[in-house]
Amino acid sequence: AQSVTQLGSHVSVSEGALVLLRCNYSSSVPPYLFWYVQYPNQGLQLLLKYTTGATLVKGINGFEAEFKKSETSFHLTKPSAHMSDAAEYFCAVSETGGTSYGKLTFGQGTILTVHP
Amino acid sequence: GAGVSQSPSNKVTEKGKDVELRCDPISGHTALYWYRQSLGQGLEFLIYFQGNSAPDKSGLPSDRFSAERTGGSVSTLTIQRTQQEDSAVYLCASSSSGLAGTAGELFFGEGSRLTVL
Numbered sequence: 001a002q003s004v005t006q007l008g009s010h011v012s013v014s015e016g017a018l019v020l021l022r023c024n025y026s027s028s029v030p031p032y033l034f035w036y037v038q039y040p041n042q043g044l045q046l047l048l049k050y051t052t053g054a055t056l057v058k059g060i061n062g063f064e065a066e067f068k069k070s071e072t073s074f075h076l077t078k079p080s081a082h083m084s085d086a087a088e089y090f091c092a093v094s095e096t097g098g099t100s101y102g103k104l105t106f107g108q109g110t111i112l113t114v115h116p
Numbered sequence: 117g118a119g120v121s122q123s124p125s126n127k128v129t130e131k132g133k134d135v136e137l138r139c140d141p142i143s144g145h146t147a148l149y150w151y152r153q154s155l156g157q158g159l160e161f162l163i164y165f166q167g168n169s170a171p172d173k174s175g176l177p178s179d180r181f182s183a184e185r186t187g188g189s190v191s192t193l194t195i196q197r198t199q200q201e202d203s204a205v206y207l208c209a210s211s212s213s214g215l216a217g218t219a220g221e222l223f224f225g226e227g228s229r230l231t232v233l
Binding site: 034036041042043044045046049090103104105106107108109 | 120149151157158159161164172207209221222224225226227
């Protein structure tokens with residue numbers, strides 16, 4: 001079985017400050033990991049994904065995330081927040097085998113607020 | 117179409133009525149997913165179709181919920197005898213592969229917002 005835990009349902013930062021959104025997962029097989037963003041009244045949009053290879057992955061809008069197997073984490077970061085980054089962010093895991101093959105399981109989401 | 121299309125975008129119904137929500141995936145995508153997004157609950161997996169395989173219905177919350185996918189394309193999610201707790205945004209997504217990480221990402225529609233009075 002797979003699960004995702006996002007630490008902090010709300011994160012607030014100042015414009016220009018570091019953004020750090022935390023995600024921990026559990027998976028019985030090697031996972032694929034994703035971050036999605038949802039702007040108000042819109043569908044989800046892929047920010048970045050980890051499948052295999054380099055553990056530091058870069059996505060759109062200056063975001064990046066690092067897969068740390070030993071910590072079962074996939075935290076999302078951005079060096080300098082912009083007002084347009086305000087949205088809800090979802091971490092997700094997809095198992096590459098077993099009974100949950102192909103199914104994407106999401107965390108509860110983290111709402112990011114950016115203050116001027 | 118260019119993206120995943122869902123209809124209706126908003127639906128208000130009375131408790132006890134049946135509703136149907138429609139999803140038109142991206143042409144050629146073999147995998148189709150339904151998720152439910154409730155306030156404070158995150159995204160809850162409902163059902164997953166992959167090609168002609170039997171769907172994974174493990175996320176359907178009760179037997180009032182059912183879904184079908186005709187001709188490997190359009191999908192309809194049906195909720196019978198709606199209850200107030202069914203109020204949520206129902207999201208559909210499609211993928212070119214059943215395994216979300218391989219041939220590409222999941223592409224989401226904008227959702228159908230269901231309100232049960």
